[in-house]
Amino acid sequence: MKVDVLLGLQWGDEGKGKIVDVLTPNYSVVTRFQGGPNAGHTLEFENQKYVLRSVPSGIFQGDKINIIGNGVVLDPALFKAEIEQLEQSGHKLTERLLISRKAHLILPTHRLLDAALEQAKGKGKIGTTGKGIGPTYTDKISRNGLRVGDIEKNFEEKYKNAIERHKEILSHYDFEYDLAPIEKEWLAGVEKLRQFTFIDSEQYINKTLDSGKGILAEGAQGTMLDVDFGSYPFVTSSNTISAGACTGLGVSPRRIGEVFGIFKAYCTRVGSGPFPTELEDAIGEELRKLGHEFGAVTGRPRRCGWIDLVALKYAVTINGVSQLIMMKSDVLDQFKTIKACVAYKVNGIETKDFPFDINEGVEPIYKEFPGWCTDMTKTTSESQFPKEYSNYIKFIEEYLGVPVKFVSVGPDREQTIKR
Ligand code: GDP
Numbered sequence: 479m480k481v482d483v484l485l486g487l488q489w490g491d492e493g494k495g496k497i498v499d500v501l502t503p504n505y506s507v508v509t510r511f512q513g514g515p516n517a518g519h520t521l522e523f524e525n526q527k528y529v530l531r532s533v534p535s536g537i538f539q540g541d542k543i544n545i546i547g548n549g550v551v552l553d554p555a556l557f558k559a560e561i562e563q564l565e566q567s568g569h570k571l572t573e574r575l576l577i578s579r580k581a582h583l584i585l586p587t588h589r590l591l592d593a594a595l596e597q598a599k600g601k602g603k604i605g606t607t608g609k610g611i612g613p614t615y616t617d618k619i620s621r622n623g624l625r626v627g628d629i630e631k632n633f634e635e636k637y638k639n640a641i642e643r644h645k646e647i648l649s650h651y652d653f654e655y656d657l658a659p660i661e662k663e664w665l666a667g668v669e670k671l672r673q674f675t676f677i678d679s680e681q682y683i684n685k686t687l688d689s690g691k692g693i694l695a696e697g698a699q700g701t702m703l704d705v706d707f708g709s710y711p712f713v714t715s716s717n718t719i720s721a722g723a724c725t726g727l728g729v730s731p732r733r734i735g736e737v738f739g740i741f742k743a744y745c746t747r748v749g750s751g752p753f754p755t756e757l758e759d760a761i762g763e764e765l766r767k768l769g770h771e772f773g774a775v776t777g778r779p780r781r782c783g784w785i786d787l788v789a790l791k792y793a794v795t796i797n798g799v800s801q802l803i804m805m806k807s808d809v810l811d812q813f814k815t816i817k818a819c820v821a822y823k824v825n826g827i828e829t830k831d832f833p834f835d836i837n838e839g840v841e842p843i844y845k846e847f848p849g850w851c852t853d854m855t856k857t858t859s860e861s862q863f864p865k866e867y868s869n870y871i872k873f874i875e876e877y878l879g880v881p882v883k884f885v886s887v888g889p890d891r892e893q894t895i896k897r
């Protein structure tokens with residue numbers, strides 16, 4: 479069997495959590511492969527709403543195994559809070575949530591470093607989620623990181639050394655902090671973490687596939703936030719693309735099956751950085767209001783704009799997307815006219831190729847579509863689609879060269895239509 483990968487094609491928050499939940503019954507195992515608690519994945523069913531940060535979104539469908547893979551960065555304090563919230567709502571996970579020994583730990587000082595670095599950048603700040611993601615991956619790559627497996631042996635010494643190193647770095651910044659309270663919380667988190675089973679996840683995953691069981695890999699963030707291919711430097715610090723599933727889980731590229739690419743029928747971004755189709759006008763405001771576009775983690779208002787097919791085409795190529803999933807189309811239900819960016823004018827020259835730098839001189843060229851002006855939220859099958867809605871999907875499919883296999887017409891699990 480294969481690992482199917484599900485990932486975001488835009489700047490995150492496409493609705494990955496919802497669709498992982500919907501697809502989970504088809505798999506034995508669901509696993510995260512990168513990112514950390516910078517993610518906020520929302521699921522809604524039976525009038526309940528959950529926001530998951532580090533825990534994979536496959537936990538609500540029966541007794542499936544969920545894995546936090548080696549490519550993930552894990553903050554024990556936030557993990558504890560997340561687990562306790564789930565326990566309070568009746569979801570006990572110790573038996574079916576496994577954690578890779580090779581996943582890196584976000585230390586309390588990583589969070590402080592994140593804040594200090596952002597402050598030092600001033601106006602050029604990334605607008606990170608403040609969860610210590612960048613500094614943790616920096617330590618991983620510079621070979622200074624601490625891993626979940628380190629908790630099992632001589633942990634105190636390793637922890638102290640790492641903290642001392644970080645304190646020294648922090649002393650070079652004009653940044654005040656109080657480590658004691660967050661450290662206390664963090665160490666309590668480590669004790670919570672010890673209740674879970676640590677595994678050599680790459681071995682577990684490959685054996686699962688050998689035994690004929692399928693795995694769904696759940697991406698976090700989105701392709702435009704990928705550290706290599708996103709709008710650098712306004713990106714996150716991991717590979718959010720399908721290739722990230724290979725390194726983040728320890729599977730060969732030959733074991734990757736379907737690649738599900740998720741996108742919103744429009745586009746959003748949270749944090750700083752370029753966004754060619756951003757609408758800083760009444761339409762952008764309307765999208766934010768109708769789409770409830772406020773961050774699941776930070777509550778920050780998300781920047782909104784029209785769909786960008788140039789960027790999407792690039793994302794489809796980089797990821798090898800085999801099936802598309804269009805989310806939040808209901809947010810456009812009332813719009814009389816809908817626009818889609820079909821090319822860029824870069825320094826006056828028209829192109830459909832995604833340029834090296836989208837920071838400056840990029841002007842979107844739009845195609846207009848008549849809106850469907852229909853409440854889609856109760857739609858259950860393709861036969862009920864208004865003509866204008868079908869035309870919008872058809873155009874996107876033709877432009878991107880990949881079929882749209884699911885559309886989502888509301889936040890609930892049930893508001894999902896397979897085509
Ligand atoms: P993720 O990070 O990709 O999992 O996405 P988020 O959870 O951060 O953001 C998606 C938001 O849109 C959540 O509040 C979802 O409940 C909501 N949502 C998902 N699909 C739909 C949809 O089809 N229509 C509407 N209106 N909301 C949706």
Ligand code: IMO
Binds near residue numbers: 489612714748
């Ligand atoms: P999900 O998985 C949207 C953004 C931050 C910032 C940049 C870097 O819910 O889609 P970081 O804290 O990772 O160093 O921040 O990336 N960002 C996200 N934006 N959805 C996310 O996750 C994000 N995770 C990080 O806003 O611009």
Ligand code: MG
Binds near residue numbers: 518
């Ligand atoms: Mg999110």
